[in-house]
Amino acid sequence: MTDPQIVLTERVQQALAHAFGSEYADADPLIRPSQFADFQANVALSLAKRLRRAPREVAEAIRTELSGFPGTVEVSGPGFLNITLDDSWIESEAARMLDDPRAGVGFATPPQTVVVDYSAPNAAKEMHVGHLRTTIVGDSLARLHEHLGNTVVRQNHLGDWGTPFGMLIEHLLDIGEEAAVAQLEAGMGTEYYQAARSQFDGGEEFKVRSRKRVTMLQSGDPETLRLWHVFMDATITYFNKVYGILGVTLTDADIAGESMYNPLLEKTCRDLEAAGVAVLSEGALCVFPPGFTGSDDKPLPLIIRKSDGGYGYASTDMAAIRYRVEDLKSDRMLYVVGADQALHFRMVFAAAELAGWLPDTVSAEHVQIGMMLGKDGRRFKTRSGESIKLMDLLQEAVDRAAAAIADRGYDDATRAEIAQAVGIGAVKYADLAVSHDSEYVFDYDRMLGFNGNTGPYMQYATARIRSIFRRAGVAPADASDRIVLGHPAERALALHLLGFGGLVEQVTTLSEPHRLCAFLFETASLFSTFYEECPVAKDGVDAETKAHRLALCALTLRVLETGLDLLGVPVPERM
Ligand code: ARG
Numbered sequence: 001m002t003d004p005q006i007v008l009t010e011r012v013q014q015a016l017a018h019a020f021g022s023e024y025a026d027a028d029p030l031i032r033p034s035q036f037a038d039f040q041a042n043v044a045l046s047l048a049k050r051l052r053r054a055p056r057e058v059a060e061a062i063r064t065e066l067s068g069f070p071g072t073v074e075v076s077g078p079g080f081l082n083i084t085l086d087d088s089w090i091e092s093e094a095a096r097m098l099d100d101p102r103a104g105v106g107f108a109t110p111p112q113t114v115v116v117d118y119s120a121p122n123a124a125k126e127m128h129v130g131h132l133r134t135t136i137v138g139d140s141l142a143r144l145h146e147h148l149g150n151t152v153v154r155q156n157h158l159g160d161w162g163t164p165f166g167m168l169i170e171h172l173l174d175i176g177e178e179a180a181v182a183q184l185e186a187g188m189g190t191e192y193y194q195a196a197r198s199q200f201d202g203g204e205e206f207k208v209r210s211r212k213r214v215t216m217l218q219s220g221d222p223e224t225l226r227l228w229h230v231f232m233d234a235t236i237t238y239f240n241k242v243y244g245i246l247g248v249t250l251t252d253a254d255i256a257g258e259s260m261y262n263p264l265l266e267k268t269c270r271d272l273e274a275a276g277v278a279v280l281s282e283g284a285l286c287v288f289p290p291g292f293t294g295s296d297d298k299p300l301p302l303i304i305r306k307s308d309g310g311y312g313y314a315s316t317d318m319a320a321i322r323y324r325v326e327d328l329k330s331d332r333m334l335y336v337v338g339a340d341q342a343l344h345f346r347m348v349f350a351a352a353e354l355a356g357w358l359p360d361t362v363s364a365e366h367v368q369i370g371m372m373l374g375k376d377g378r379r380f381k382t383r384s385g386e387s388i389k390l391m392d393l394l395q396e397a398v399d400r401a402a403a404a405i406a407d408r409g410y411d412d413a414t415r416a417e418i419a420q421a422v423g424i425g426a427v428k429y430a431d432l433a434v435s436h437d438s439e440y441v442f443d444y445d446r447m448l449g450f451n452g453n454t455g456p457y458m459q460y461a462t463a464r465i466r467s468i469f470r471r472a473g474v475a476p477a478d479a480s481d482r483i484v485l486g487h488p489a490e491r492a493l494a495l496h497l498l499g500f501g502g503l504v505e506q507v508t509t510l511s512e513p514h515r516l517c518a519f520l521f522e523t524a525s526l527f528s529t530f531y532e533e534c535p536v537a538k539d540g541v542d543a544e545t546k547a548h549r550l551a552l553c554a555l556t557l558r559v560l561e562t563g564l565d566l567l568g569v570p571v572p573e574r575m
Contacts, residue, residue: 002093002104003502004085004495005031005039012041012081015065020051037074037082038495044079055079085495087485094483094494097501098555103562104501107149108508115153115324116142118336119243119250122159123235123257124168125193129380129388129442130338133369136431137513138336139248139568141367144508144516147566153328156250157320158239158257160232163310164193166214169227170206171196177230184234187241187391218262242390246424247570261319265311268319269304277355283307287318289350292343302347317348321364322357332363334511339368339437367511368437380442398423400448401456405575421572422456423448429455429569433517453521455569461524462564463575464531465557472537472550479554480547489530490552496526500559504566513567520563527556 012029027047034040044059051058059079066073070089074082097104118138121131138154146152171192172180183192199206216224236252243250261268269285272278278287286301294300304315324330335345345366352358374380380388402419410418430447433454434440450456469476485491500519507516535541536549564571 002097002498003500004090004093004498005033006502008039008041008083011066011069012043012062015062016043016047018065019061020047031083034082036076037084038071039083041081041083044075044081048079087491090491090494090498091483091485093498094552094555095481097498098479098481098483098551098558102501103555103558104498105147105504105562106501108145108505111149111151112145112331113151113153113329114145115155115328115330115333116145116336117155117157117320117334118142119248120157120159120337121239123189123232124159124162124164125190128190129372129390129393132390132393132427133372133431133436134336134338135243135246135248135250136428136568137367137369137436138334139246139250140432140513140516140566141334141336141508141511142249143566143568144504144513148505148508153324153330154250154254155256155320155324156254158236158255158259160235160257161259161262161316162312163214164196165217165228165231166210166212167196167200167206168193168231169213169217169224170209171199172227172231174199177227181230181234184231185237187238187389189235189238190389242394245391245394246428247568249568256320258313258316261316261323262311264319264323265305265315268315268322269311272304272318272351272355275355277351278304287347287351287354289347289354292347292350300347302351314344314348317344318351318355318357321348321352322355325352325357325359325362330362332365334365334367336367336369336436339370342366342368365511370434370437370439373439373441375441375443377441394424394427397427397444397448400444401426404448404450404456418572418575421570422459422575425455425459425569425571427455429458429517429567432513432567432569433521435512435514453517456575458517458520458524458560458564458569459571460575461527462557462560462571463573465527465553465560466573468531468536468553469550469557472546474550476554476557479550481551482548483551483555484545484548486545487530487534489526489533490549493523493526493530493556494552496522497555497559500563504563516563516567520560520567523556523559523563 008031009029012031013025013027016027017025024047027043030042030046031039044062045055048055048058056075056079059075059081062081063073063075071083071085076082116138119131119135142152142154180192200210213224217228236255269278272287273285278285281301284301284303284307285305286303288299288301292300302314303312304318305311324333337345349358349364352364358364372380398419401423402415405415405418405422426447447454448456450460483494485494503515503519507513530552534549536553537546561571
């Protein structure tokens with residue numbers, strides 16, 4: 001492990017154990033980057049009380065223990081440890097990282113099975129902008145876990161079942177299969193739904209047919225199921241188009257929609273009732289997990305079977321959580337879903353615990369996705385008040401990217417390719433760069449900006465390093481493996497890059513891709529400074545300096561490319 005913060009943590013912990021006894025071996029040394037040195041450790045202040053000694057004295061004792069350490073350690077102020085690493089250590093660790101195809105990123109030990117529930121659009125309506133963020137954030141989390149060697153099970157919990165399917169199938173019969181399929185494959189799901197809805201609201205005959213159709217669907221009538229498949233296949237074809245454009249890793253094999261759990265719901269309810277976890281309340285079967293009360297102070301029910309005998313969203317999630325623990329054998333489950341469903345998931349997790357379906361060894365986490373807002377600060381909509389089609393939104397980003405690079409002299413095909421990567425990359429990066437639970441304003445101008453913490457800026461930084469290699473006539477893979485730090489800007493960049501492995505682990509543990517964006521942004525900024533102050537391949541730079549500066553460029557490029565790949569942000573070769 002090359003990450004200085006992790007190396008230092010271990011070294012200081014050894015020092016603590018030596019100086020004060022093994023019971024201090026796992027105290028947190030509280031190591032943070034510092035403006036006075038490379039790092040500062042504040043552990044002496046936090047331990048002084050427990051040790052009944054003055055903080056400065058504690059700090060001195062730690063300093064003495066760190067004598068063989070490749071750097072200088074100073075005690076300052078009330079008892080801070082200021083730690084500055086030797087250049088030679090940074091150089092050799094950076095060279096080691098350059099040699100490592102994983103750029104210092106380790107493997108999870110032991111590897112876990114991680115279920116990532118994400119995207120999950122509803123088939124009865126068009127996939128909309130709200131599903132964009134869960135798709136993008138969830139995909140990044142899946143990539144991160146996979147990269148660390150965990151077994152990832154993607155679960156696309158499609159809304160593909162329930163009462164609306166009665167009217168959707170009847171509408172399909174009315175307009176004809178072929179027309180319906182064409183409409184759905186083209187992404188006109190919302191229009192299709194609205195047409196079915198107005199039929200339903202407008203006529204008794206259609207309403208009666210629709211209700212009958214729901215019953216037939218639920219009882220497994222073969223022809224009804226065939227029609228349902230026709231509807232779903234066309235819908236999924238469209239979802240896959242969107243996934244393809246976004247470059248997300250979801251495939252048909254990851255589809256585990258609500259319909260999949262339908263055969264399990266009766267048993268789910270029966271088992272919960274038999275265990276005394278669910279009780280009948282006003283005809284509905286409910287779980288009342290302790291600690292949940294409504295505005296009237298009455299216990300809040302999680303309804304798992306409605307009083308009319310029907311099942312709902314919560315029934316399905318109870319069956320799903322059991323399946324994910326018992327059949328998929330997950331160690332960790334991430335539900336990447338809108339923040340507005342926080343109460344639902346807290347209740348589902350609590351109910352599953354009551355039922356003994358969620359043992360302590362398995363964690364269930366709701367990765368809350370904040371709402372996307374329009375510039376007016378309200379839920380993102382078109383001017384006529386409808387939700388915006390994902391395809392249109394993505395196309396507009398690509399069109400704007402094409403306009404932004406129109407004057408760069410590319411031929412049409414190259415320009416289209418770059419515009420695709422820049423437009424899609426901008427949308428994805430914007431979704432990832434703010435913490436997943438915060439709301440944010442969807443703003444093309446900002447996300448497509450070539451400055452600041454944006455996708456295009458990160459892509460540009462990467463393309464720029466590639467062009468440095470092209471001009472130098474060297475391939476990044478053939479760069480020297482020696483890194484020499486002559487200039488402060490080189491040192492700052494190299495020291496920062498060493499933190500990559502530890503950061504990727506932290507981002508994965510916390511489910512916070514925005515921290516990876518921040519790290520990459522800092523990388524690009526430090527690279528800019530380095531490149532301004534340290535000419536690489538200009539006239540007058542001697543061969544040796546050129547070689548080790550190119551090595552630093554190669555390491556930066558590897559970190560940026562690995563990081564952007566973990567985010568799922570495409571990187572055009574040139575820009
Ligand atoms: N289809 C749901 C929606 O659009 C999201 C499903 C999330 N996953 C789950 N297991 N409930 O709101």
